[in-house]
Amino acid sequence: MKKELILACGLFLALPLGQGFAETSPVQAAEQRMAAFKQNGMMQNEMKASGFNEYEGAFYEEEPNDVMGKATFTEVDYSVQGSINNQAANNGKDVDYYKFSISEDANYLLYATMMNDQYNSNMKVRVMNASGQVVAQSTLEDFEDFTIVTVEASLAPGTYYIETTNSFSSSLEEDYSMDHMIFEELEQFQRISGNDRYATAVEISKEGFENGTAPIAVIATGSNFPDALSATPLAYRVGGPLLLTTPNTLPDTVKKELIRLGVEEVYLVGGKGAISDTVKTQLEKMKITVNRLSGADRFETSVKIADEIGAERGTVVVATGKTFADALSIAPIAAQMEMPILLTNKDSIPSSVSTFVKEWGVDETYVIGGTGAISDATAKKLPGMKRISGKDRYATNSQIIDRFIDEIDPFVTFVATGTNYPDALAGSALAAQYFSPLVLTDSNTANIATKTTIQKYMDSTAVYYIIGGEKALPQSAIDQLFE
Incomplete structure (x- = not known):
């Protein structure tokens, strides 16, 4: 795995507890970390003398620490805050030392930045063992708007020292921040699957x-797609998983997951034909409040879901209600961009959909799929219509990802079969949390558009989540994407 991708993951992991993928992507995390450091920089001088600050989760430099024997104590997985003070008295070279220990073999990562990042290129960080031997030293990582100093090493159990200097100027006085951590190598391909579609959705929820x-x-419902196609933006809005059920009974695996998550409220998507009152009763016996969102048909059901979400941005997605691929391709992106998904016929817009568009003052519509799915005559009736389509479901999926690549982050990319809907449906909800694209691929022979998309963004991708088991999406089909 490329070091910059590990770095981005590390930047994400270093965020304050509770700030997760649903709120920020890894690269955005790096930018926020920089912004937060700079915003708090004016207060750092007053806090340095206090050593570790529990509220800030940081260790502050304690002078003098210019030799290893006087190193400031720190621990991995915490921030270190200090200052470079180059002056005539120290020959223009302030040296700061920090001391930490690890108890077992570990992959170690440190990243650092100066308060004014124009000084980063002159910042040098070295990690030394207890004998003073250098075991790793810094390199400079370039991002679009800033640079970060990084150190990466494989360390054995023992005590180590961090040496920090900056040769920019003999009269430099500037604060810096360092974060160091132990990390596990990410597996590039991770499969999420269960014994069936219901268990797979549970495993996605656990992830x-x-x-x-x-x-x-x-x-x-895990039995038919129409009612479920609009559910992903709702799951994203309420901050919960998208689980599947059989029409007449709630699977035990789903019950256990609801208990594990401490779920207090559930939205059932679809009418009694899709999810019976028996399932509703089972949920209520678990002391869970149940809200059913359903209409007279799949189109009105999509409107009921859209009503629950709202369309404050004035933008909606419209896809065919006759097949599932187009709606699922856009689902995680629609969720992230707070766009409800409405379903329509090929040659006419259902009255319930027209009413929603009018009442919510929609002024922009993304029509997903070609004229074989939604005719031009139908699409032109929608306000601010923008069509996204390809010659087939896979090309359409690729066009969607290309169109919205600036709104998403392919650091983590989800891959699901384009020949069935349940795995892609549940996976789309997790992809939305991760600000990630969902790539649909043929389970037998990779489509050229899919291969092009995977390879176009592969340098920006650290992890591929494969949704579903070998039967649904065999490894051979995944391998074809990288040939």
Whole structure:
């Protein structure tokens, strides 16, 4: 894996507790970390003398620390705040030392930046063992708007020292921030799957809410797609997983996941034909409040969901209600951009959809799919219409990702089969949390448009989440994308 991708992951992991993928992408995390450091920089001088500050989660430089024997104590997985003071008295070279220990073999990562990042290129950081031997030294990583000093090393158990200097000027006085951590190598390909579509959706939920809770969840049928196509933006809005159920009974795996997450409220998507009152009763017996969102047909159901989400941005997505691929391709992006997904016929707009568009003052519509899915005559009736389409579902999926690449982050990319909907549906909700694209691929032979998209963004991607088991999406199909 490329070091800059590990770095981006590290930047994300170093965010304050509770700030997750649903709120920021890894590169945005880096930018926010920089902004936060600069914003707080004026207060640092007053706080340095206090050593570790529990509220800030940081260790502050304690002078004098210009030799290893007087190194300021720190711990991995915390921030270190200090200042370079080059002056005539120290021959224009302030040296700061910090001391830490690790108890087992570990992959170590440090990244640092000066308060004024124009001095970063002259900042030098070295990691030394207890004997003073250098075991790793810094390199400079370039991002679009800033640079970061990084150190990466494989360390054995023991005590280590961080040496920090900056040769920019003999009269330099500037604050810096360092974060150092132990990290696990990310596997480039990670498959999320269960014994069936219901268990796969649960495994996706566990991935997205590994250590957290989700007071609200969305449940759709795993038996048919129409009612479920608009559910992803709703799951994103309520901050919960998108789980699947059979029409007549709630699977035990889903019950256990609801309990694990501490779910108190559920949105059932679809009418009684899609999810029976038996399922509703089972949920209520679990002391869960149930809200059913359904209409007379799939089109009105999509409107009911859209009403719950709202269209404050004035923008909606419109896709065919006859097939699933187009709606699922746009689902995680629609969620991230707070755009409800409305369904329509090929040659006419259902009255419920027209009413929603009018009442919410919609002024921009992304029509997904070609004229075979939604005719030009139909599309032109929608305000501010912009069509996104390709010659087939895979080309359309690729066009969507290209169109919105500036709004998403392919650092983590989700891949699901384009020949069935359940895995892609549940995966789209997690992709939305990660600000990630969802790539649909043929389970037998890779489409050229899909291969082009994967390879176009592969240098920006650290992890590929493969949604579904080998039967749904075999590894051979994944391998074709990288040939």
